[in-house]
Amino acid sequence: MHPMIRTSRRRRRSDGAARRVFQLAALFTFVITVLIIGTLAVDAWGFLSKLADTPDGLGSLTAIGWFPRRGLYDIGTLVVGTLIVTGIAMLVAVPLGLGAAIFLSEYARPRLRRYVKPLLEILAGIPSVVLGYFAIAVINPDIVVNLFSNASKAFTLMAAGIGVGILTIPIIASVAEDALRAVPHALREASSGLGAKRSQTTFRVIIPGAISGIVAALILGMSRAIGETMVVAIAAGAVGGGLFQLTPLQPGQTMTGAMAALGFGSDQVAGDNLAFESLYFVGLLLFVMTFLLNYLSDRLVTRFREVY
Template sequence: MTSDTTTPAVDLTGSRPRLRRERRVRRLFAGAAAVSIVVSLLIVGSLVGEAWTFLRGLDLSSLWTMGWFPRRGLFDVKTVLTGTLLIALVAMVVATPLGLGAAIYLSEYARPRARRWLKPILEVLAGIPSVVLGYFALTWISPNIVMRLSSHAGVFSMAAAGIAVGILVTPLVASVSEDAMRAVPAALREASYGLGAKKATTVTRIVFPAAASGIMASLILGVSRAIGETMVVAMAAGAVGGSLFQWNIFQPGQTMTAAMSALAIGSDQVAGSTSAFQSLFFLGLLLFLMTLGLNLLSDRFVRKVREKY
């Protein structure tokens, strides 16, 4: 051994320009990743800033009155919250059986061939823009379903919007809960069959409970998406300008998102930086916090599944 063992015979660090380029590329990519943080900060900053301007110049009692009429200075939070939650409820009544049923079938029953044909249905449904579903809610769901369910229902109703939002949310619920059920190890199913359980028993008593937290996550995500859905509600739920407090789903109602879009397009004759227009940012902040909370909650449930298996 002539050479010292601490210095390698060949210089493995490579040429300097190559290393410099390496560092430059790395920094560039890290910068791109940081853009997402910047976007989040800008979203939070713009919401909080403008919402604060709105609340500061406001008599707080107008946040709890008879209805949502921004032009008249009535910003009743419970009206828009009730509308939002009612539509989300109708949506989940539609999306839960459809989404979970489709997910269980695709994950447990469908043969690979059938799966290849059936799965794209959900993917295409997920690709339909919400403005199209809004039109469909108004021109088909409302006269053909809602008006048959209730003779008092008008063209615009929270029920019609809710059903359409439910259809919109179904593919999301189906794909997240299907992933959860497919992640259940085959050994659990085989053990169940080994004890003599039937397929239906295995699915309902073994697979479903084992995937419960993933399924829960899919439903929470569904609610979050339903709350944030804008176009369907703006087109089919009615009450574009404003609305009295209303909890009958067969009547027109106002949601946070619909109120925001009404303010945005100025159908309520408000524009510029009036206090009425600024209520848009207050609603935006409320919506952002609600969906963020739900998304974080669903994230927790998903992580629980990953830890278990």
């Protein structure tokens, strides 16, 4: 080989070192993920097999409510609580988030957009603990109780849901806006050129063109809402446990809220009963739910990229 193009040993060594550092980082991330999932699965299995040996057996998974210290692990209570909170959050976040996205992408002047977009990202940066207190200090007494006189005065799933919804708005708005803006300008011109009003262009060309991105935004927002913990831990009530119930106007427990309560130790669960171990079971279930949603959104986003 000609000496000029031969790789020097030093460069080869430094290239190799860099490669190993990145490789290690990637490996580390992967190993941690596997460990987490493995721990969850093993401990969830441990919980279930121990539960099967108790007098009530697996029947405790369907009981009158979620009271882990008393051996009642009605998982339905938590799933329903999560669905109620997520549903209310989406009712708040979808119209506001999509509305903001459409406004920013189709109607706002560039100058306004320059100011509003960062503002939206600030909203995304509000610590959820702040929104939790906002939910019990403002949302429940001033909104929920005012609208529904039969609502619980202190904690309701609805207040928690609205709080989670506010946290979800910026995610939906930001991802959906990117999707809308990715629709080629040529299509806007084509539509306008045919005598379409701006609203017609928006609803008949831009939104259909961006639909997979919009759906991805909704799913991302939804998995955020499902996983949100602090707001529900503070504002949903039912820290120690809760009866199975379907109304959003009462306190309730969500999967994340129950896990937080168990994990905090506020429930003094460490001991020989299974309360602490039920955490892993709930955790695994939550993981599977959000994983499926993320997977779905990933698929949709990939498809969305291929459209143009």
